[in-house]
């Protein structure tokens with residue numbers, strides 16, 4: 001079996017996910033770049049060096065998730081790192097008191113249930129090797145301590161994702177699998193817009209750090225710039 005660690009990144013075809021793929025591949029990991037459109041994934045992967053494989057992955061589709069994890073088991077026999085990066089910000093300008101609940105449902109489906117579904121599918125494979133790094137890409141907008149109005153679907157989905165980090169970390173503590181939430185900061189991507197303060201290289205730094213933590217690294221935490229932040 002190849003001794004290189006295998007990492008799966010959802011939403012790896014653009015933005016922060018693509019940069020996480022780049023940095024993990026540069027660190028020598030085998031990277032599975034998840035993309036719901038395989039063509040876009042292949043185009044994105046052409047810009048990367050190292051061992052990068054494109055895999056179709058729509059986190060809202062249970063079959064897509066199950067098929068992918070089974071194929072990873074068959075082809076690689078291991079999964080060491082999962083970066084739950086895929087996400088949508090679909091309710092900018094919306095208020096909580098007049099929210100379109102269909103939009104809320106869509107955000108929860110991608111940002112919360114998508115990560116939940118993929119993590120549930122991945123953990124059995126990680127357990128077999130007693131090693132895993134699960135990184136949930138959250139946001140300061142999901143922090144309860146600083147919760148304000150606006151973008152309620154996005155905020156609630158990320159607060160839920162943070163809760164999931166705590167639940168999973170607690171349930172698999174001591175198995176060698178570390179689970180953390182990270183906030184990448186405000187990053188220049190399609191979602192973050194050109195006005196954002198950070199380049200993708202900086203936005204991907206803490207996710208990659210959390211994906212490559214040593215065995216005595218933290219679990220069940222929320223980090224920005226590699227430092228703990230308030231939930």
Ligand SMILES: NC(=O)c1ccc[n+]([C@@H]2O[C@H](COP(=O)([O-])OP(=O)(O)OC[C@H]3O[C@@H](n4cnc5c(N)ncnc54)[C@H](OP(=O)(O)O)[C@@H]3O)[C@@H](O)[C@H]2O)c1
Pocket residue numbers: 010011012013014015016017035036037040057058059060084085086087088089110114137138139140183184185186187188189190191192193196
């Ligand atoms: N940018 C920021 O300032 C910022 C700040 C805090 C947190 N974040 C978080 O960081 C993560 C990445 O954000 P980004 O700025 O890179 O966003 P982005 O440029 O909009 O990219 C989002 C990625 O998620 C994918 N995606 C969306 N729904 C999906 C689904 N159902 N299945 C699989 N992939 C799906 C998209 O695929 P398609 O290309 O097919 O649409 C795309 O690859 C998100 O979780 C976001 O909430 C971003």
